[in-house]
Amino acid sequence: MALYKHPYEKHPDEQLMMLVAEKDQKAFEVLYDRYSRLLFNYFHRMLWKDRERARDFTQELFTKLIQKPHLYDSSRSFKTWIYSIAHNMCKNEYAKHEVRVTAHKEIKYEDTGVTSSDSQRSMDRELFNEKLKEALGEMDEIKRTTFELRFNQELSILEISEIMQCSEGTVKSRLFYMLKELNKKLKVFEGIAVWLAMLALQLV
């Protein structure tokens, strides 16, 4: 761990972005360190677990930051702004390729290989994650984005509403109905999990 921290690391994002607009390289580096991992994983989850695509999108996003820093409105939250750009990039990608369903199927086939686990709990965890991915894959892009921003990126309702350009109530409502939908789908999983557990016990 570095003993010396650059003063920029204490600066808020908005101030750093203003410095980036003034071609401050260190400010850009600090912003990159703060957001590159978050955005890379966001793209990775939203774009069909494609690592290369996630890398390209992350690079494209930060390139926009370099080339058009004047587009940032300093009255807005930087975090909200950059996630808005990422969200729009994903939307454009969906519209461009129109392969969402196909891609989801590919993901399904790619990820079904993970099964074995030593303990029943870990097997349940793996199965739950598997089922969750499958259920999320069947949802539309808006619900998946809401889920990703809320549970993985851990953004607030207000931030999500700004990113997705809707009211806070709409975001909460989407989350609630998404939760109900997932609950229904994962209840089936509970039955399967119980059945698998019984089968495992019988085999032992």
Place this chain on the structure above:
Amino acid sequence: MKPYSKYDPEDIESLLLHKQFHELYPEEKEFILQHIETPEEYESLRKTLFELRDAAANDQWLQPDASLKKELMAQFVTEEKGGFRVWLNSLFTWPDVQWYRQPSLRLAFAGACVAALVVVIVNLNNDSQPVAFADNKVQQVEKEKNLESAPEEKDEKNLFAENLSAQELPAAPKVSTEPTITLDMPTEVAMNDVADAEMAPPAMEEKSAPPPAVNHGSSAGNADDASTLKEDAVENTSATFTDAAKSVSAGKVVTTNAYKNITKKDNAVSQSRPVSEVNDLLNYLFTAQ
């Protein structure tokens, strides 16, 4: 009036996260049961919510490549060196009034400004033609030269005038009433040599002897020369006609010598005097004689 209007459907998430069903207040239970059918479903939803959070928290986080950061930093440096940029959106934004905010108007205004600029530049180029400017320059240089040489010329003229005034004009020769010999010779020689007809001996002396020292540039010297000429002229009047024919050729010499003397005087005044002025001087002197 709805009794539990402070709860919205979207607030169920916070209730699910923080309270079990039996922990809910009666009004909260009533609100929850409007959206969730049974308490079992509430507990099921609550469990699913926690599992989702756990799943998200335990999800593997990927790290972007280190090369990505290098590429972006290099790109930033390149962009930084890109130099000055002008964004078209920031151009011609004044005045900030509603009707002027249309991009077409701003574009038109920008075009008008550019056109006006071009017209001004073209007019400026026409006004200041290079050739005329060069001529003016040459004229100016000549004027400067004239200004520099003007005082010298003025001094020369003054000096020349002084010399002329210093020379006492010889008295009009007393031309004898005796008949003269008319020689068939050019008019110029005749004019010169009528007076110089008997000047052969002194002319020869003058020719053999070194010329008297001329005080160049001094009026005293000029006066001496003038007196010499006067004496010569007086002597010439007393010359006999017999010798006139002999001295025709010698007269030429005398005349040449006299011309040389005058030329010396003239050179004493100015080395760069034009020949026409010298001729004028000679004419003046001999006319006076």
